[in-house]
Amino acid sequence: MRIWVVGGAGYIGSHVCKALRRAGFEPVVFDNLSTGSRENIAPETLFREGDILDTQALLKTAREFRFDGVVHLAALKAPEESMRNPELYSRNNIIGTLNLLQAVLETGIPHFVFSSTAAVYGTPEYLPVDEKHPTHPENYYGYTKLAIEGFLEWYGRLKGLKYGCLRYFNAAGYDPDGEIQGLEQHPVNLLPVVMETAMGWRPKLQIFGDDYPTRDGTCVRDYIHVTDLAAAHVAALEDLRKGGESFTLNLGTGFGITVKEMLHKAQEITGRPIPFEITGRRPGDTATVIASSAEAKARLGWVARHSDPDTLLRSTWKAYQAHEAVSSNRSRDRHPLARS
Numbered sequence: 001m002r003i004w005v006v007g008g009a010g011y012i013g014s015h016v017c018k019a020l021r022r023a024g025f026e027p028v029v030f031d032n033l034s035t036g037s038r039e040n041i042a043p044e045t046l047f048r049e050g051d052i053l054d055t056q057a058l059l060k061t062a063r064e065f066r067f068d069g070v071v072h073l074a075a076l077k078a079p080e081e082s083m084r085n086p087e088l089y090s091r092n093n094i095i096g097t098l099n100l101l102q103a104v105l106e107t108g109i110p111h112f113v114f115s116s117t118a119a120v121y122g123t124p125e126y127l128p129v130d131e132k133h134p135t136h137p138e139n140y141y142g143y144t145k146l147a148i149e150g151f152l153e154w155y156g157r158l159k160g161l162k163y164g165c166l167r168y169f170n171a172a173g174y175d176p177d178g179e180i181q182g183l184e185q186h187p188v189n190l191l192p193v194v195m196e197t198a199m200g201w202r203p204k205l206q207i208f209g210d211d212y213p214t215r216d217g218t219c220v221r222d223y224i225h226v227t228d229l230a231a232a233h234v235a236a237l238e239d240l241r242k243g244g245e246s247f248t249l250n251l252g253t254g255f256g257i258t259v260k261e262m263l264h265k266a267q268e269i270t271g272r273p274i275p276f277e278i279t280g281r282r283p284g285d286t287a288t289v290i291a292s293s294a295e296a297k298a299r300l301g302w303v304a305r306h307s308d309p310d311t312l313l314r315s316t317w318k319a320y321q322a323h324e325a326v327s328s329n330r331s332r333d334r335h336p337l338a339r340s
């Protein structure tokens, strides 16, 4: 079973490829390497460098491999950037996906698994957030994902495409086996930023507000390990292959941890000081976001197995330490901080 992993050179895509290989699928990566890296592609995985804005490259690849399914992860994903430059997000995320769907339909690929996000919900009206929760994205990035979910629903109705939309909550962690070590280049999520601070690449961690109505005043989030996310993609493809109907599912743990709790645990695990400062709240941030993944369990038999804070932090620290060991022999300008 050959799976087209579009965006497979990225952070989550590389873990998806590993899970697919382990489950007996043959992933083929298609990626323009804009935020992903070759380092993330295992030597045994076939790779075609290409852009989802290039309709000919998409068709050529689809015809060359005659795929049995697609996992579509290629997107720009920075909420703040999407508010400054919505046209860029329309082009890359929406038009790119429509191009991909065109190639999928033209070549008769039957199954489509899509990386969606908790950002489609906006500020929670109740907790935990389940799939019936209203969708009111508060940033343009989240809107692009919701729009794509809508296209999939219509293509399902009109063209018979079978799809699975997976709404990830806060993706975090690294391969616990230490095989995938490509670090994100300009991370915005908490764990890599904490690790960059522990490495001394950033002077301090900014905590955006400590006056929220939570245990310690900092925001509560539901962190889900990439290895768990990857397993859900395999389960999603297997379910669709068995003839399952299309679905939209949350992927989270149902448990929340505050920014300060994560920071203290990171200090323990890294054994390094992680200086921080409290700055003002960021617009759009909400006190607590926690997922209900009861549907994913019921439908796919999927549960999070690697998403406890200890595993999240230890696996991430391992990847940063491996990078430190390798880069100690390289010039300093390979480090993210040195470029900024």
Ligand SMILES: NC(=O)c1ccc[n+]([C@@H]2O[C@H](COP(=O)([O-])OP(=O)(O)OC[C@H]3O[C@@H](n4cnc5c(N)ncnc54)[C@H](O)[C@@H]3O)[C@@H](O)[C@H]2O)c1
Pocket: 006, 007, 008, 009, 010, 011, 012, 013, 030, 031, 032, 033, 034, 035, 036, 037, 050, 051, 052, 053, 072, 073, 074, 075, 076, 077, 092, 096, 115, 116, 117, 118, 167, 168, 169, 170, 171, 172, 189
């Ligand atoms: N990381 C998270 O917390 C999170 C949460 C929810 C959803 N997601 C979604 O998961 C997916 C993967 O995210 P990630 O964290 O691995 O990000 P990433 O940036 O590491 O991966 C995205 C990959 O897509 C590729 N890509 C982007 N635009 C492309 C284009 N036009 N043509 C071809 N390739 C292109 C990039 O080079 C990269 O390899 C994204 O769709 C993202 O929106 C991520």
